[in-house]
Amino acid sequence: MGWDREKPAAEHHRVPAGLVTVFEFLNTCDLRTFGGREPDDELARWLGVCEPAQYELAVALRRTLRAMARANRTGELDPDVAAELDQVGAALPLRARSGGDGTLGLGAVDDGVAGTLANLLAGVVVASADGSWARMKECAAPDCRWIFYDHAKPRNGRWCSTAGCGNRMKTRAYRNRASIS
Numbered sequence: 001m002g003w004d005r006e007k008p009a010a011e012h013h014r015v016p017a018g019l020v021t022v023f024e025f026l027n028t029c030d031l032r033t034f035g036g037r038e039p040d041d042e043l044a045r046w047l048g049v050c051e052p053a054q055y056e057l058a059v060a061l062r063r064t065l066r067a068m069a070r071a072n073r074t075g076e077l078d079p080d081v082a083a084e085l086d087q088v089g090a091a092l093p094l095r096a097r098s099g100g101d102g103t104l105g106l107g108a109v110d111d112g113v114a115g116t117l118a119n120l121l122a123g124v125v126v127a128s129a130d131g132s133w134a135r136m137k138e139c140a141a142p143d144c145r146w147i148f149y150d151h152a153k154p155r156n157g158r159w160c161s162t163a164g165c166g167n168r169m170k171t172r173a174y175r176n177r178a179s180i181s
């Protein structure tokens, strides 16, 4: 299956609706360098006009959530990341809201960029509770690191694309073994 450039990336990766914004936010940091790509950072464009302090907060939120997505694959979360997320969370207050149909949801207290970031964090809290967040992972290929949604039943997916990154890494490992022996 080839990459359809007309399709949004979230659709290509079949990201559940509740995590599409989170997926797009985390991948504003595009570290893919395979095939001669240049790393790119779309965060400023994604956020729109904002104060430097809010931009810093967005960078910190993205960095900690990306580290957590990496931990979703490796099972190892740096305690410093957990502490930083708590700090970022304190700057992004949330409140319980009636869904209007007897359900409750989480929403931002603030407006503007801080509100956008808080709503994004609320999405991660909800996804963390329903188990879908555990499937958001960082691709294991060091020249990719794209955040993807792991559809594998046993939740053991390592690559954003088995045909792309998976094959490239396996071929590289094979070549390395062949050159050692």
Ligand SMILES: [Zn+2]
Pocket: 139, 140, 141, 144, 145, 146, 159, 160, 161, 165
């Ligand atoms: Zn990848």
